[in-house]
Structure formats: C-alpha cells, structure tokens
Amino acid sequence: MDYLHDVVVVGAGLSGLRVAIELADSFDVVVLTKVHPLRSHSVAAQGGINAALRPDDSWESHAFDTVKGSDYLADQDVVEVLARNAPLAVIENERWGTAFSRTPDGRIAQRPFGGAGFPRTCYAADRTGHNLLHTTYEQALRRGVHFYEEWFVTSLVRCGDRVCGVTALKIPTGQVHGIGARAVVIATGGFGRIYGNSTNALINTGDGAAVCLRTGVPLKDMEFVQFHPTTLYGSNILITEGARGEGGHLLNADGERFMQRYAPEKMELAPRDIVARAIRTEIIEGRGFEDGYVHLDLRHLGADRIKERLPGIREICIHFAGIDPIDEPIPVVPGQHYSMGGIDCNVRGETVLSGLYAVGETACMSVHGANRLGGNSLLETLVFGRVVGQAVGEYLKSASSPDSAAVDEQVFSERQRLQRILMRERGESPATIRKAMHRAMDEYAGVFRDAEGLTHAFREIGRLRERYQKVALGDSDERFNYALIRTLELGNMLDLAETIVLGALKREESRGAHWRTDFPARDDKRFLKHTLITKTAEGLKVTYKDVTLGRFEVKERTY
Amino acid sequence: MMFRVARSRKGGQVTHYDLYKVSAEKGMTVLDALFQIQDLMDPSLAFRYSCRGAVCGSCAMLINKVPMLACRTQILELPDLSVRLRPFSALENIPSGWDPKNEVLVEPLPNLPLLKDLVVDMEPFFKALRKMRLWVEPEEGDSPRSQSPEDRQRISRYVNCILCALCYGSCPVNAEHPEYVGPAALAKAWRFYNDTRVAEPERYLEAAKAPNGAPLCDLVMNCVRVCPKGVAPGGAIRKIKDLM
Numbered sequence: 070m071d072y073l074h075d076v077v078v079v080g081a082g083l084s085g086l087r088v089a090i091e092l093a094d095s096f097d098v099v100v101l102t103k104v105h106p107l108r109s110h111s112v113a114a115q116g117g118i119n120a121a122l123r124p125d126d127s128w129e130s131h132a133f134d135t136v137k138g139s140d141y142l143a144d145q146d147v148v149e150v151l152a153r154n155a156p157l158a159v160i161e162n163e164r165w166g167t168a169f170s171r172t173p174d175g176r177i178a179q180r181p182f183g184g185a186g187f188p189r190t191c192y193a194a195d196r197t198g199h200n201l202l203h204t205t206y207e208q209a210l211r212r213g214v215h216f217y218e219e220w221f222v223t224s225l226v227r228c229g230d231r232v233c234g235v236t237a238l239k240i241p242t243g244q245v246h247g248i249g250a251r252a253v254v255i256a257t258g259g260f261g262r263i264y265g266n267s268t269n270a271l272i273n274t275g276d277g278a279a280v281c282l283r284t285g286v287p288l289k290d291m292e293f294v295q296f297h298p299t300t301l302y303g304s305n306i307l308i309t310e311g312a313r314g315e316g317g318h319l320l321n322a323d324g325e326r327f328m329q330r331y332a333p334e335k336m337e338l339a340p341r342d343i344v345a346r347a348i349r350t351e352i353i354e355g356r357g358f359e360d361g362y363v364h365l366d367l368r369h370l371g372a373d374r375i376k377e378r379l380p381g382i383r384e385i386c387i388h389f390a391g392i393d394p395i396d397e398p399i400p401v402v403p404g405q406h407y408s409m410g411g412i413d414c415n416v417r418g419e420t421v422l423s424g425l426y427a428v429g430e431t432a433c434m435s436v437h438g439a440n441r442l443g444g445n446s447l448l449e450t451l452v453f454g455r456v457v458g459q460a461v462g463e464y465l466k467s468a469s470s471p472d473s474a475a476v477d478e479q480v481f482s483e484r485q486r487l488q489r490i491l492m493r494e495r496g497e498s499p500a501t502i503r504k505a506m507h508r509a510m511d512e513y514a515g516v517f518r519d520a521e522g523l524t525h526a527f528r529e530i531g532r533l534r535e536r537y538q539k540v541a542l543g544d545s546d547e548r549f550n551y552a553l554i555r556t557l558e559l560g561n562m563l564d565l566a567e568t569i570v571l572g573a574l575k576r577e578e579s580r581g582a583h584w585r586t587d588f589p590a591r592d593d594k595r596f597l598k599h600t601l602i603t604k605t606a607e608g609l610k611v612t613y614k615d616v617t618l619g620r621f622e623v624k625e626r627t628y
Numbered sequence: 629m630m631f632r633v634a635r636s637r638k639g640g641q642v643t644h645y646d647l648y649k650v651s652a653e654k655g656m657t658v659l660d661a662l663f664q665i666q667d668l669m670d671p672s673l674a675f676r677y678s679c680r681g682a683v684c685g686s687c688a689m690l691i692n693k694v695p696m697l698a699c700r701t702q703i704l705e706l707p708d709l710s711v712r713l714r715p716f717s718a719l720e721n722i723p724s725g726w727d728p729k730n731e732v733l734v735e736p737l738p739n740l741p742l743l744k745d746l747v748v749d750m751e752p753f754f755k756a757l758r759k760m761r762l763w764v765e766p767e768e769g770d771s772p773r774s775q776s777p778e779d780r781q782r783i784s785r786y787v788n789c790i791l792c793a794l795c796y797g798s799c800p801v802n803a804e805h806p807e808y809v810g811p812a813a814l815a816k817a818w819r820f821y822n823d824t825r826v827a828e829p830e831r832y833l834e835a836a837k838a839p840n841g842a843p844l845c846d847l848v849m850n851c852v853r854v855c856p857k858g859v860a861p862g863g864a865i866r867k868i869k870d871l872m
C-alpha cells in the first residue's frame with residue numbers, strides 16, 4: 070500500500086470539493102482527480118442553481134416542482150432534504166464570494182427555469198458553474214485540502230462488505246498505486262460521453278459508476294438519461310435553458326412557435342423531456358431546417374439584454390457556430406445532457422458497501438427521478454456534498470484501518486490488467502469501437518426508444534464489449550499516456566451503456582426522460598419503482614425497489 | 629491540412645516536430661485535429677483537454693505562434709487570425725522547415741516547464757493563487773450579502789477568468805522572470821480588492837504590490853490581446869500600479 074488516508078474523495082467537481090471541505094478540519098482527506106479541479110465539468114454549468122429564497126416562495130413548492138418534474142420517481146425524503154437546504158447552500162457560496170447576478174435592490178437575482186412554478190433559479194450571468202466551482206475551489210485551498218491531481222482511479226478495493234481503498238494510475242508517471250482509506254467517496258460526475266451527441270465535457274465517462282458496478286455495487290435508474298432540448302447544432306455545446314428563461318422562442322422551419330401544440334401553458338419553459346420530444350417530433354415530421362434542427366430565436370430580447378444576461382451564450386455562438394444571436398437565430402438540436410441514474414445510494418450517500426459513499430451526478434439517491442429540473446443538480450452537489458461529508462465523518466469515528474494486503478493484491482492485478490492492454494501489439498483501434506458505441510446509443514437509446522431498437526442496441530453493445538477485449542493502442546509512452554486513459558474510459562462507458570440499454574428495455578412504460586414509443590403511457594402499477602442493476606457472476610441482474618413517497622400524491626403530469 | 633506538432637517525450641524541451649496530415653472539415657477545431665492525430669495516427673501524442681467549449685481552461689497552447697485555446701480555434705479560420713504581440717524568444721524562434729502557408733504549427737504554451745509534448749507544468753501559475761491567498765475569508769452569517777448590480781458589474785470581467793494561463797504564456801516578463809506571479813493572479817487580486825462584499829480588501833492590494841507582482845509588469849499588454857474571456861488583466865495591473 071503506497072498511500073494511506075482516512076478518506077479518499079474521487080472527483081474534484083463541486084460535489085467532491087464540498088465533501089472535502091466538510092471533512093478537512095477533522096480528518097486526513099485527499100481528493101483524487103483525473104484533471105485539475107478547475108477543469109471538472111461543473112465549471113461548464115451555465116443557467117443557475119435553485120433555491121426558494123423569497124418570502125412568496127417556499128421549500129415545499131420547490132419540492133413539489135421537483136417531484137412532479139421527476140414524473141414521481143424521485144424519493145420524496147431526498148427531495149425534501151434538497152429543497153429545505155437549498156437556501157443555505159446558495160447563501161454559503163455567496164458568503165464564500167460567488168458573484169451572483171443581482172436585482173436592482175441588491176438581492177441575488179433569480180430567473181424562471183423549466184418546470185418551476187416560481188422564478189427561483191439563482192445565477193451568475195450564464196456562467197453559474199464557473200463561478201461556483203472557482204469559489205468552492207478557493208475555499209478548499211483556504212482550508213488546505215490535499216489533492217492528487219491527474220490521477221485516474223481504475224478500481225475499488227473491496228474487503229468483504231466494506232471498501233478499503235482505490236487503485237489509481239498516476240498520469241504523469243504511468244504508475245499504478247494503491248491508496249488505502251477507511252472511507253471512499255465517489256464524486257466522478259456524469260457519463261454523457263457514452264452518447265455521440267452530448268453537451269458534456271469529453272472527460273465525462275462515468276469511471277466511478279463503472280468501477281462500482283464491477284465491484285458489485287448496484288446502479289440505479291440508469292435508463293433515465295436527460296436530453297437537453299437546445300444544444301448547438303454541430304458541436305452540441307449547451308445553449309442554456311436560461312435563454313428560454315429570458316424569453317427566447319423556439320421556431321420551426323415554417324416560423325411557427327410550435328411549443329403551443331405540445332405545452333400550451335408553459336410553452337418553451339415546459340420541462341426538458343417534453344421540449345426535447347417536441348423538437349425531435351418537429352424534425353422527424355419534416356418541419357426542421359435543412360438536415361435537422363430548429364431555431365432558438367433571441368433577437369427580440371435586444372442586444373443589451375443578450376449582452377448582460379447571456380454573454381457566454383453569445384460567445385459560444387460566435388466562436389463555435391459563426392453567428393451572433395443578436396442578429397440571427399441559433400440552430401439547435403436536442404442532445405444528451407444529464408445522467409439521472411447512477412450509483413445506488415441513500416439520502417446520506419451510503420451504498421451497499423460500508424465505507425463507500427456516492428455524491429453528485431454520479432450518485433442516484435434519487436433526487437431527480439425520471440427527469441431532472443434545470444438548476445437542481447448544481448444544488449444537489451452542494452447540498453449533498455455537505456450531507457455526505459457529515460455522514461462520512463460519523464462513520465470514521467468507528468471505522469477501522471484498511472486491510473493493506475487487499476490493497477496490494479488489487480494493485481498487482483490492476484497492473485497486470487493495464488499491462489495486457491499496453492502489450493497487445495495488434496488489435497482493433499479504440500476509436501472504431503467508440504464510434505460504434507456512439508452510433509448505437511444515439512440511434513436506439515435516445516429521445517425515442519422501442520423494444521426493437523433497444524434489443525438491437527443491447528446486442529451491439531455486447532459485441533462491442535467483446536471486441537474491446539482485443540483492443541490495441543499502438544505505440545505509446547508510459548508518461549501522460551492519454552491514449553491509455555481514453556481506452557480505459559471507453560471500457561467504463563461500454564459497461565455503463567449496457568446497463569442503460571438493459572434498464573430501458575425492461576422498463577415497458579414511458580416516464581420522464583424515458584420515452585417508449587411502443588409503451589407510450591406511464592404504468593405506475595408495474596413501474597413506480599427504481600431499477601437496480603447488479604453485476605453478478607451470472608451476468609447483469611435486474612431488480613426493482615419501491616419509491617419513497619409520502620408527501621405528494623402521485624398524479625398525472627401535465628404542463 | 630498539415631499539422632506540425634512539437635514533441636518532447638521526456639519533457640524539458642521540444643526535441644523535434646512531427647508532421648501529420650489531418651482531414652479537415654468545416655467546424656473542426658485544433659483540438660479536434662489533435663484527437664484525430666491521437667486516434668488515427670499517433671497514440672503517443674499528449675495534450676490536455678476537458679470541456680471542448682472554452683470554459684475549463686485546459687487546452688492553452690501556442691498555435692501558429694499565438695497563445696490560444698485549441699478547442700476555440702477553428703482550423704479553417706486560422707489564416708485570418710493574426711494577433712499583434714510584443715515578441716520574445718518563444719514567439720520569435722521559428723522551427724526550421726515550418727511552412728506557415730500550408731502548415732499549422734502547434735507548440736506547448738511558453739513560460740511554463742514542459743512535461744511532455746503539449747503538456748506543461750501549471751504549478752508555477754497556480755502557486756500564486758495559494759501564495760497570495762486569493763480567496764475570501766468568510767464571515768459567519770446566515771443571509772446573503774447585498775450588492776448592487778453596478779458593483780457586481782465592476783468585478784464582472786475579472787470574475788470571468790478561467791485560469792487558462794494564456795496570459796502567462798504570452799507575457800515577455802514571465803519569460804524573463806519566472807518569479808513573476810503573472811497577469812491572471814494580479815487580475816484576481818484586483819477582483820477581490822474591488823468586491824464590495826469583501827471585509828479586508830487591502831490585503832489583496834498589498835499582495836498584488838509585492839515585488840514579484842505588479843512592480844515587475846512592463847505594461848506590454850500581450851495578456852489583454854490573448855485573453856479568450858476579455859478579462860484584460862493588463863488594465864487591472866495598470867490600476868494597481870496607479871495605487872503604488
């Protein structure tokens with residue numbers, strides 16, 4: 070065992086940093102991250118963070134919107150913790166220095182967001198994630214949080230029913246090390262890059278969730294993948310919902326504001342799944358532009374408002390699409406955006422293994438159910454980063470030291486596994502397999518799904534997983550071997566792709582972001598349940614678990 | 629389209645340049661081209677990346693002798709991108725054989741130790757944040773502070789810094805004085821000094837005025853020209869100097 074700490078936090082996005090801050094004063098915490106903390110995907114969040122801050126808003130109303138938005142699949146006890154603690158999380162970050170946008174009388178400004186009954190999304194222009202992440206990182210530095218930067222976690226070390234550390238590849242040297250720990254927190258973010266068309270950073274490959282799956286920890290609700298309605302045509306860079314929150318219109322090729330046919334009341338601000346399906350339908354039925362996009366028109370907002378509220382969006386359009394939204398409408402298409410599913414854990418982040426915790430986008434507590442509301446996931450990282458940090462602190466009071474022999478054994482077998490990949494001289498290129506995975510997922514596990522397509526995708530992913538066993542990198546170096554990193558990431562994504570497709574195939578209903586054209590109705594009798602997928606010696610096992618209800622009655626979801 | 633890419637297996641210095649033929653498409657960025665090289669031609673090529681949307685600050689490098697973000701640089705627009713910078717050796721030394729008309733030249737960001745190929749050691753750049761303690765000392769309290777939109781606006785451009793280090797890599801003073809904290813750290817100090825919510829603003833100004841800070845700046849303004857986020861660190865440094 071090369072390293073020993075009380076806690077290893079894997080991931081330095083908002084959730085990992087917030088956990089570390091909670092624990093740093095009392096314990097030996099190290100945050101391990103495959104990129105510098107400020108390069109984590111949290112930095113890219115644009116639109117904002119939800120909190121009921123005003124006297125005429127309430128946490129109950131925030132909780133209700135979240136539960137309804139989730140198509141009643143969210144666990145209501147978890148949602149309650151989220152909504153109740155939201156103001157505290159926002160205020161804490163404001164007091165740490167985040168430069169939120171302001172109302173004329175100096176309060177934190179809030180904008181309307183999809184699926185919300187009140188304008189409760191706090192924002193820092195359209196760079197909210199950037200502001201929150203830089204501020205939270207500053208506070209982690211202030212507290213002297215210890216980082217292992219550019220370390221890539223390859224596996225969890227399990228000893229019986231508990232976790233006792235991780236193995237990680239130190240990217241600058243290419244060496245695999247064992248890090249023993251009494252507790253491990255997985256905060257590795259989303260896994261959008263399983264899809265070809267995604268708003269996510271290129272590093273969002275779900276390593277933490279895949280490592281958990283391989284260690285026997287169940288994944289929950291993996292079939293629920295959010296497709297954002299408005300991503301820039303071509304690069305799929307996100308065009309924030311804030312653009313519609315500020316009053317942007319969606320237009321088809323006939324110049325029609327088509328949302329009036331899908332959600333007459335909320336129009337462009339209906340929840341994401343509904344708007345994404347509407348856009349796809351317009352395109353499929355031939356009312357899109359050229360080979361398939363619609364327009365997001367901001368021109369009527371005027372240059373001043375665009376420059377003040379949406380400067381980042383304007384920059385993105387200019388640099389990545391060559392258009393200025395002050396003068397021209399933005400070409401948009403739906404694209405993968407958020408992973409509702411993830412590592413099965415409870416409201417304290419606890420998983421089936423003692424000492425193993427999950428938090429942030431990679432976790433599934435479940436606070437977003439079948440569809441996440443915009444502005445709720447930045448919130449999730451900060452609220453539950455604190456909650457999970459506290460839970461880990463309590464656990465550490467009685468947790469014993471890790472078993473160093475188990476760590477050493479695991480390091481040995483991980484070194485062998487990586488050596489096998491590196492030594493293979495001939496074989497298929499990872500890029501070919503990655504492309505085929507993207508095609509299968511975009512085509513058959515996207516906005517619209519059916520049994521035939523999903524069955525096809527399931528077989529295809531199975532074949533790709535086999536081909537992956539014979540993948541060869543070609544000549545590369547030990548140090549900074551990014552080709553190896555990307556190959557390991559591909560292996561992780563293939564494992565997760567299989568669970569997404571399997572969960573989607575088995576869920577014979579339509580709920581939230583999961584839309585089955587062959588089962589277009591919600592089926593509460595059979596499926597008001599969480600899907601759990603566990604890897605066993607016999608293969609993937611699918612089971613179901615009840616949803617925690619209690620506060621809000623399950624109803625039909627209309628907007 | 630041909631790419632001439634600086635290589636350094638062991639770090640330290642560029643040992644040679646490799647030439648690759650990239651098939652260029654509309655909308656393709658320099659970062660896309662580097663991935664094409666890594667995927668199809670040379671898996672050993674090392675470079676950093678994350679967001680591919682010019683927000684994370686990972687991919688700063690020297691492209692045709694101009695410090696730029698690889699992910700924000702469209703390769704078909706490269707010929708039109710000319711930025712007038714005060715030269716220093718890393719910007720002036722042309723590798724032998726480079727044909728600027730037909731080849732895109734990609735090199736590591738100057739002024740930081742080279743680790744491998746296009747990967748540089750960012751530690752000297754980030755160290756300044758810790759040494760100058762560029763963070764807020766939070767005071768107890770359970771409500772948000774008030775700030776007028778005008779006061780928020782005053783720090784807006786500095787808050788937008790993504791800490792990509794393009795300014796650091798473009799600065800002739802950084803090239804000569806490795807101890808210089810660099811433009812971004814000074815702009816960040818100025819941001820805290822001007823934040824009406826901060827309790828002890830003087831401490832940031834003092835940190836910026838230290839001998840390895842603003843006094844070393846010659847107001848060359850390369851930083852202002854290369855910054856991808858309009859932060860204009862040079863403007864902040866000028867104001868710091870005015871208070872000295």
Ligand SMILES: Cc1cc2nc3c(=O)[nH]c(=O)nc-3n(C[C@H](O)[C@H](O)[C@H](O)COP(=O)(O)OP(=O)(O)OC[C@H]3O[C@@H](n4cnc5c(N)ncnc54)[C@H](O)[C@@H]3O)c2cc1C
Nearest residue numbers: 080081082084103111116117222258276429430444446447
């Ligand atoms: C474009 C975009 C815009 C968004 N806008 C909003 C918004 O306006 N409001 C909102 O609420 N939500 C938004 N979201 C969602 C939100 O940003 C994310 O859900 C959230 O930031 C995730 O934070 P995280 O801490 O869980 O993970 P991340 O910030 O993704 O961090 C993951 C960390 O894990 C590390 N890591 C991963 N794998 C490994 C490994 N193998 N070894 C070591 N380290 C590893 C990474 O280095 C990184 O530090 C947006 C998402 C996208 C894609």
Ligand code: SF4
Nearest residue numbers: 789790792793795855
């Ligand atoms: S000031 Fe500009 S160039 Fe310098 S680090 Fe910040 S964003 Fe990059």
Ligand code: FES
Nearest residue numbers: 679680684685699
């Ligand atoms: S990859 Fe994030 S700035 Fe270029």
